[in-house]
Amino acid sequence: MSQDVVITGMSLITSLGLSYEENWKNLVAGKSGVKNITLFDAGALATRFAAEVPNEFEELSRTYIKKRAASQMTRVTRMCVTAAKIAVEDAGINFDLADRTRCSVIIGVVNTGNSSAEKDTSPQNTVFKTMTNSMPAWISLEYQLAGPNFAVNTACASSAYAIAFGFEMIKSGQADVVIVGGADSIINFEEIQGFNALYALSVANDTPESASKPFSHDRDGFVIGEGAGVLILESKKHALARNARIHAEIAGYSLTSEGYNIMAPMKDGEGMAQTMELAIKNAGIKKEDVGYINAHGTSTELNDRYETMAIRKVFGDFANQVPVSSSKSMLGHTIGAAGAIEAIITVQSLKYGILPPTINYLQPDPDLDLDFVPNVARPKKIRFALSNSFGFGGHNATIVLKKI
């Protein structure tokens, strides 16, 4: 029997705060988390800014992860495990009362963060810091969960894929609870150098706070962010049986592959459009039910152009009535964590009836003619919202979220 899937716990660790409440407050205020890089000496790089998680994270992490285990984790893995433990607290789940064989963990992991910026790596912990399954493994170990636990890598769509797989496991009756999400940081010399070589990053070093400007005429590339987002997915039946507070429902999703190019999206956003179409169909709703789209919105020339074209193609004239905003304008692009972080932000939009803005939108691109919720948050009661994630390699995901 098909199960409804609800979100009973959430956690966010980003440049704008260490809780989803703090993040929400800053996002609605239109604050930027982007600053000059402090994690390493970026002086020789073309891009010298990013959206770093605040230093206070270290203190928070110490309250959730024992020193011994922490020494075997990278900073990014600690972000993920800390976020997972906060999300479990938020959900109020006692796993002693659950069937642990029906509890799983799925985490989007592009890399574990064992880069040149990582501290205290030694021969004894290199393997643990590098193995890409470490994040779900540590979470599973923490709660002795016996259902499947694994990592999924689909580049910038990784944690959206994790949400989709978790949804499917519950929907099909294979699991009662799935911890899903992602954590990532590519704020290190070699990866920034690599993305600079692809001309993918903004180089607006004089104005870091306003460098991420999705859908603007003067956008010049994405801004790197870092962080973690974790959600507790649960069958509605399981959640109601324990009187859990429900944040929102997952109504459906779509995953597609473009088979087109290792870096560029399919021309005119055809793959993106197909993904949104299928997600709306999967959720069993009408296009007119969609009240908001949390866009992938990277601030790159091609993504923003094609995502706009895709939304126009899917919604036709109704596209003018669907507000679209990019959280990356404030948080930068958190790569493998972006799908989960932005899904949580979308849940907050549904809960509070407020749409976070696209900041730094000062020069509209005449070719991109949607309502991008420019610069200022907007009240709007919505029932359904889409969260888009599109990754290098043609990995596309759209998650459909429903207000409870």
Place this chain on the structure above:
Amino acid sequence: MATITEKTKEEVKEVVYSFFAEECEVDIEQINENTSIIKDLDGDSLMFLELIEIFKKKYNLDIELKVIGKYAVKHPVSTIGQLIEMQLLIIEHENRLLDIEP
């Protein structure tokens, strides 16, 4: 083959107790010979390897890990007391550890 003196025993005990207290974030007074490394301290098997490295340096030991591995399979360690005993045997017999088996 080294001779194990009372001083060596005290040194090993002190290193082991301090190591677990530090790594597992517990008061050293909470540790005794019967303390379970996994159940009581939430320790892990890697800690055993790290201790071997510490003692290899401290006593300039000639011991291969595979020798210790073979010995440990037949003489599993679960408490702090058992761990100290094994470390003393390693210091005493080094690569001839397996020769002491009956």
